[in-house]
Amino acid sequence: MSIIVDEHKIEQISEKDWDKSYEVKAILLLFLGFGLVGIDRFIIMPMFPVLAKELNLNYSDIGLLTGALGIAWGFSSIFMGRFSDKVGHKAILIPSLVLFSLLAGFSGLATTLGSLLLIRIGIGLIEGAYTPSSIIATLDASKPSRVGLNIGLQQAAFPLFGLGIAPVLVTQLLNVVDWHFIFALVALPGFVVAYFMYKILRDNPQILANIPKEEQADAVIKGAPASKWYDIFKYRNVSLGVVSMFCWLTVLTVLAAFLPNYLTDYLKLNLNQMGFILSAIGFGGTVGTICLPALSDKIGRKAAVSLSSLGGALSLVVLINMDASSMTALFTVVFVCVLFIYSLLALTVGPISAESVPKHLRSSSSGMVIGTGEIFAGSVVSFMVGMVAQVFGIQYILYVATGAMVLGFIVTLFLKETAPSKINRQNL
Numbered sequence: 344m345s346i347i348v349d350e351h352k353i354e355q356i357s358e359k360d361w362d363k364s365y366e367v368k369a370i371l372l373l374f375l376g377f378g379l380v381g382i383d384r385f386i387i388m389p390m391f392p393v394l395a396k397e398l399n400l401n402y403s404d405i406g407l408l409t410g411a412l413g414i415a416w417g418f419s420s421i422f423m424g425r426f427s428d429k430v431g432h433k434a435i436l437i438p439s440l441v442l443f444s445l446l447a448g449f450s451g452l453a454t455t456l457g458s459l460l461l462i463r464i465g466i467g468l469i470e471g472a473y474t475p476s477s478i479i480a481t482l483d484a485s486k487p488s489r490v491g492l493n494i495g496l497q498q499a500a501f502p503l504f505g506l507g508i509a510p511v512l513v514t515q516l517l518n519v520v521d522w523h524f525i526f527a528l529v530a531l532p533g534f535v536v537a538y539f540m541y542k543i544l545r546d547n548p549q550i551l552a553n554i555p556k557e558e559q560a561d562a563v564i565k566g567a568p569a570s571k572w573y574d575i576f577k578y579r580n581v582s583l584g585v586v587s588m589f590c591w592l593t594v595l596t597v598l599a600a601f602l603p604n605y606l607t608d609y610l611k612l613n614l615n616q617m618g619f620i621l622s623a624i625g626f627g628g629t630v631g632t633i634c635l636p637a638l639s640d641k642i643g644r645k646a647a648v649s650l651s652s653l654g655g656a657l658s659l660v661v662l663i664n665m666d667a668s669s670m671t672a673l674f675t676v677v678f679v680c681v682l683f684i685y686s687l688l689a690l691t692v693g694p695i696s697a698e699s700v701p702k703h704l705r706s707s708s709s710g711m712v713i714g715t716g717e718i719f720a721g722s723v724v725s726f727m728v729g730m731v732a733q734v735f736g737i738q739y740i741l742y743v744a745t746g747a748m749v750l751g752f753i754v755t756l757f758l759k760e761t762a763p764s765k766i767n768r769q770n771l
Contacts, residue, residue, distance in 0.1 A: 368543050369484035370493050373477050374500045375536050376440055380470050380477075381505025382529055383447035384412065387463075389510040389618055390522050391603050397522075398456055402604065402737065406729025409600040411460055412467035413592070413725060417717030419471025424710015428703060431546035432476035432483070437537050439473035444533025451526030471717070475710035478693050480544065482705065487763050488640065494693035495636035495686075499629045502685050506599060507625020514618030575708045580699035580759055584691050584708075587648070588716030590751030591687045593724045594655065597744040598624055598681065601728060601737065609738050610667040619670065623677040631682030632689045643765040644695050645758045648687055652752035655683035659745040687751070698761035 387394070391405055400408075427435045446466045453459035478494065485493040516525050575581045602624070606617045631651070639647035658680035665673055696712045697705040724743075731739050760766060 363486075365543075365545075366484045366486065366489075366493075370481060370496055372536060372540050372543060373481050373484075373497045375532075376436065376473070376500075376540065377477055377497055378500030378504035379440070379444065379529070379533050379536060380473060381501035381503070382509050383443055383466055383505075384470060385505035385599060386447070386509050386513060386526070386529060387450065388506075388599055389513045389603055389621055390517070390525070391600075392607055392614065392617070393517060393522055394459075395604075398454075398459070400456060402601075402732040403726075403729045404456055405600060405604070406725040406732075408456075408460060408463055409596060410725030410729075412463040413596070413717045413720055415464045415467030416471035416474070417714040417719075419468045419714070420475055420710040420717060421714035422710075423472035424475035424706040424708075424714070427472075427476040427479065427706040427710070432480040432706070433540070433544050433546050435472055435476040436480065436544065437540050439469050439476075440533050440537040440540065443469040443473065444530045444537075447533075448527050448530035451523040471714065474713055475692075475706050478709050479697065479706045482693070482697050483546070490698075491640035491644075491690075491694055491762070492633075492637040495633040495689055498636070498685070498689035498693065499632035502625045502628025502632060502681070505625065506681075507622050507629055510618045510621040510625065514614055517614070575700055575704050575711055578699045578708075579757075580695055580761065581708050581711065583754055583758055584696050584699075584712040585715045587687070587751050587754045588691050588712050589719050589724075590652075590747040590754065591684060591691065592716045592720035593747035594659070594684050594744040595688070596720055596724050597728055597740050598677075598684070600725065601732060601740050602677075604732070605737050605740065606667075609736075610673075612667055616667075616670060620674055620677060623674045624681045627678035627681035628685035630678075631684070631686040635683075635686030636689045636694065639690060639694065639762060640764060643760050643762045644690055644698075645755065645760050648690050648695070648758065649752065649755045651683040651686045651690075652748055652755055655680060655687070656745060656748040656752060658683065659741060659748060663741045663745070695758065695761055698763075699759070 387408070391400070394400055395405070423435060443466050446462055446469065450459065450462050450466075453462055477497065481493055481497045482490060513525060603617055603621060606612045606620055607614070612620065635647050635651055658676060662676050662680060665676060667673065692709050692713050696709045700708045724747075728740050728743055731743060
């Protein structure tokens, strides 16, 4: 016989009843899982100069590969975010983790642009399903006062593994092994993390924490009213989140997909120097993803995103005017720039999207913001930036990024505050 549990009881859980042990284990697993997403998505980026020669790719082809994955990711996020609200995040996370790990390994078998494109589209579809579910799983496991911190920690794995560790590792491995074999190394960790998620992760964890373990499998969560997917647009922050996500992903597309060629073709860095500078994206993104979302728990989400977008725009202006005379200075500016970009991404898809809507619409809201941003940034922006680089010169891609960041700053000024600490203070 099933146990009927009212979802509104989440709000009534006291401090002493909070399952902190589960919170720690869940955040660790979700951190590792999203790190693998980062590796699978971005491991190809530092290989582009090598792939361009072997597969005869030009700048437009690079934009096509980047854009196709983003579009697939976007459509999947929109539809699977809604599906996750209905079936629970665990049913989405584990199969997705296994499948995208397999496809990432299969990337090493690609011999033409067409075969590589099909594999990247598959990865985008599966990772697009995984992403909103992983964010809401993090929110479910988090104590309300630690939402910004835990979202930041979970999201930090994406740049740390995908853009921090992977570029350095890949550029070093390319000196000793063929690029085909590098892809094969990324599959096994996904299976291991998926196994532990199956054993540990659960849906609606804080409600189920107060039900005997032997009865948790039969618990049915009730209390969510019927709704349509478009109900999320009744909340202003969702529409603003869609526009701002487009801006942040435009900047990320420019830096993650085209910066390797900018560094080697325009600034004339060698492969090892390029890998070193590119790692600043990962490490800067990691720091920004952890620190600024955690700070937003105190100062508010709106203040954090407004300051981050302004800082990101200023750092891009500095980057435009830099040369390759100092590797340390170049690394530092890229680090600071991406610190702000990733704080914006984490806050937009996590707390701002989820806190703006009722609980039964959280995955739908996050999926819509992620999905529409990925679709437009993946299609329009990737193609546009590739054409700008091809026709006018790759140095002009940074102007596109700067314009997007300025537009995003303007959008943040119209957001409604969602941080519990700020809202509670305003209600006193």
